[in-house]
Amino acid sequence: MTATLDEPLGFASAQVHAGTDVDTAFGARVTPVYLTAGFVFDDFEQARDRFAGVDEGYTYSRSGNPTTAAVERRLAVLEGATSAPDAEAIVVGSGQAALAVAFLGILQAGDHVVSAASIYEGTRGLLRENLGRLGIEVDFVRNANDPDAWRRAIRPTTKALFGEPIPNPKNDLLDLETVAAVAREAGIPFIVDNTLATPYLLRPFEFGADIVVHSASKFLAGHGSALGGVVVDAGRFDWSARPDAFPHLNTPQRALGGRSYVEAYGRSAYAAYTRQVVASRFGPTLSPLNAFLLQQGLETLSLRVAQHSRNALAVAAWLQVQPEVASVDYSGLASSPHHELAGKYLPDGQGSVFSFTLRGGEPAARAFYDALRLFSRMTHLGDVRSLALHPASTTHTLLTEDERLANGIGPGLLRLSIGIEDADDLIRDLARALDAVRALTELPLAG
Numbered sequence: 172m173t174a175t176l177d178e179p180l181g182f183a184s185a186q187v188h189a190g191t192d193v194d195t196a197f198g199a200r201v202t203p204v205y206l207t208a209g210f211v212f213d214d215f216e217q218a219r220d221r222f223a224g225v226d227e228g229y230t231y232s233r234s235g236n237p238t239t240a241a242v243e244r245r246l247a248v249l250e251g252a253t254s255a256p257d258a259e260a261i262v263v264g265s266g267q268a269a270l271a272v273a274f275l276g277i278l279q280a281g282d283h284v285v286s287a288a289s290i291y292e293g294t295r296g297l298l299r300e301n302l303g304r305l306g307i308e309v310d311f312v313r314n315a316n317d318p319d320a321w322r323r324a325i326r327p328t329t330k331a332l333f334g335e336p337i338p339n340p341k342n343d344l345l346d347l348e349t350v351a352a353v354a355r356e357a358g359i360p361f362i363v364d365n366t367l368a369t370p371y372l373l374r375p376f377e378f379g380a381d382i383v384v385h386s387a388s389k390f391l392a393g394h395g396s397a398l399g400g401v402v403v404d405a406g407r408f409d410w411s412a413r414p415d416a417f418p419h420l421n422t423p424q425r426a427l428g429g430r431s432y433v434e435a436y437g438r439s440a441y442a443a444y445t446r447q448v449v450a451s452r453f454g455p456t457l458s459p460l461n462a463f464l465l466q467q468g469l470e471t472l473s474l475r476v477a478q479h480s481r482n483a484l485a486v487a488a489w490l491q492v493q494p495e496v497a498s499v500d501y502s503g504l505a506s507s508p509h510h511e512l513a514g515k516y517l518p519d520g521q522g523s524v525f526s527f528t529l530r531g532g533e534p535a536a537r538a539f540y541d542a543l544r545l546f547s548r549m550t551h552l553g554d555v556r557s558l559a560l561h562p563a564s565t566t567h568t569l570l571t572e573d574e575r576l577a578n579g580i581g582p583g584l585l586r587l588s589i590g591i592e593d594a595d596d597l598i599r600d601l602a603r604a605l606d607a608v609r610a611l612t613e614l615p616l617a618g
């Protein structure tokens with residue numbers, strides 16, 4: 172019996188029911204951890220049929236696994252919801268793996284990507300260095316909410332647009348509908364990294380995105396005990412409209428009996444190719460154990476993200492009025508230049524990751540950081556625990572100081588990922604850290 176009912180489920184119901192079957196062997200209610208490399212064939216004929224795809228059973232866990240498949244079905248429902256009922260999810264070993272697989276499912280040497288400039292540093296490195304070495308070029312758009320800036324960057328070889336709705340650490344929100352409109356008029360797929368918003372706060376398919384990527388290591392899992400990543404294809408992009416632009420999806424394949432991916436899978440051609448040819452050959456497979464842990468985390472996503480967002484707003488509002496704090500970058504605050512976009516894209520909460528800048532520069536940031544007790548000093552985010560990081564000396568050291576300043580990442584900037592603890596306890600910890608900053612300037616000079 173399947174728990175996927177005919178009537179559409181609300182988000183909170185879908186996060187605990189979508190995509191799971193009661194286990195047929197023993198009736199286990201929770202999808203068991205099928206921690207096995209491969210699956211036995213009954214006989215010669217079944218082995219042949221499984222390879223031919225005639226029998227849909229499993230063969231080897233790099234190509235598919237029941238624990239993994241259950242979490243993929245649930246993620247597809249949560250991201251697709253009502254706007255993309257044909258969405259398909261592919262889970263992989265980390266968020267970086269998801270980004271690599273998502274891009275490699277589209278791009279080949281000679282192709283070009285246009286990305287918003289304000290993105291995760293790991294993705295910037297992937298685009299610039301790793302894909303760059305494969306002959307794929309990238310341009311970054313600084314005024315990412317200006318459609319003409321995207322249009323000017325697009326070339327005949329541009330095959331993907333990329334952006335993040337909530338870039339960290341600056342919370343400079345991306346106007347998804349504006350970029351999606353440019354993508355549509357140019358016939359280019361729009362890939363969105365939705366890690367910081369999660370499908371609870373924002374479903375980019377509703378605003379015209381074609382492919383959504385997540386680091387599942389963050390809010391989706393939430394417990395901070397496993398890495399994971401996911402690529403979700405809305406199943407809407409027309410890959411056959413410009414067959415020369417996407418030759419791998421439009422040329423006959425021996426594996427498909429002479430048909431192309433588009434002929435065999437229609438609008439799901441990208442998901443099929445990315446799963447069968449990219450993820451399974453490059454091989455960044457998610458362990459079934461981590462798929463299980465991800466599934467456990469997903470079941471409380473809405474509760475956690477709502478609490479994360481409430482706490483973040485309380486902490487950001489408190490920080491904003493402290494004399495040692497020069498500015499707070501949180502789109503939930505009326506003072507944010509992105510507050511209006513937050514009203515449109517993030518009406519249910521503005522997430523939990525933001526930065527603030529201390530007036531005292533690096534010495535203040537150092538004193539603050541070392542005085543934290545409840546916040547963990549970590550380069551992770553979206554955990555149930557609150558975390559803090561100093562980007563200028565850690566994640567952003569590959570940028571020059573000029574580049575960092577152009578991105579608004581000064582020496583006094585700290586990034587917080589607010590957890591689900593009691594807001595009062597978090598504020599007490601931050602107040603103690605601000606005491607340490609004040610003590611710097613109040614040191615007696617002599618005697």
Ligand SMILES: *Cc1c(COP(=O)(O)O)cnc(C)c1O
Nearest residue numbers: 265266267291366386388398399
């Ligand atoms: C963490 C993160 C990634 C990378 O994910 P991993 O799971 O750490 O590999 C990609 N994009 C964003 C926005 C992230 O926060």
